[in-house]
Amino acid sequence: QQPVQSPQAVILREGEDAVINCSSSKALYSVHWYRQKHGEAPVFLMILLKGGEQKGHEKISASFNEKKQQSSLYLTASQLSYSGTYFCGTEVGGTSYGKLTFGQGTILTVHP
Amino acid sequence: DVKVTQSSRYLVKRTGEKVFLECVQDMDHENMFWYRQDPGLGLRLIYFSYDVKMKEKGDIPEGYSVSREKKERFSLILESASTNQTSMYLCASRIRDSSYEQYFGPGTRLTVT
Numbered sequence: 001q002q003p004v005q006s007p008q009a010v011i012l013r014e015g016e017d018a019v020i021n022c023s024s025s026k027a028l029y030s031v032h033w034y035r036q037k038h039g040e041a042p043v044f045l046m047i048l049l050k051g052g053e054q055k056g057h058e059k060i061s062a063s064f065n066e067k068k069q070q071s072s073l074y075l076t077a078s079q080l081s082y083s084g085t086y087f088c089g090t091e092v093g094g095t096s097y098g099k100l101t102f103g104q105g106t107i108l109t110v111h112p
Numbered sequence: 113d114v115k116v117t118q119s120s121r122y123l124v125k126r127t128g129e130k131v132f133l134e135c136v137q138d139m140d141h142e143n144m145f146w147y148r149q150d151p152g153l154g155l156r157l158i159y160f161s162y163d164v165k166m167k168e169k170g171d172i173p174e175g176y177s178v179s180r181e182k183k184e185r186f187s188l189i190l191e192s193a194s195t196n197q198t199s200m201y202l203c204a205s206r207i208r209d210s211s212y213e214q215y216f217g218p219g220t221r222l223t224v225t
Contacts, residue, residue: 002154030211041116041202042155044213055211087154091210098210099145099170102155 003090005103012110017076020106022088024069031071032089083110116217124223131190133220135203142208144186149200193224
């Protein structure tokens, strides 16, 4: 079952903040965040692991609530380059070939 | 830089044709994945492979098969293409550790008429 992302779309002006949420009905081992610009491949942003470890870009922040099986991606002081579709991918169990189940995506548009 | 390449950016096939989508990665990654992307549905996993000749079904494997004869190459096969398989297909690869990121290819836009 796919995780649920909210909101489905958000429109910002440069400099504004946004939060994108990802919620799963299953106990999670990790949450992965990717951004995809129109016509391009998804690009890695961040991984949040059970136990608190995070890996990702310095300018991106996110949280992972293991008890609620929820993650949030925080985009602060947005720039035009932040525009794109954001996907969360969730992993159940930490096997060496753990598969990700992606949400439906959140479309972020940043205007000047 | 990790590079994942896919054989075609755009492909048009007729119903009933056998279709091969090729994916090659140059970073010696053990794990490779095939997704399809449809508006409003996000990325859905079709098949993945965790080693040469090893494969596992993803969430929507019906109508697809895969082949991994060499570590760097992962092929997606549509045995008899149907119009409901018109979609964007993305390949990805990753090292054998799920705490690391997946690297995606540019995608193949397949249209089945």
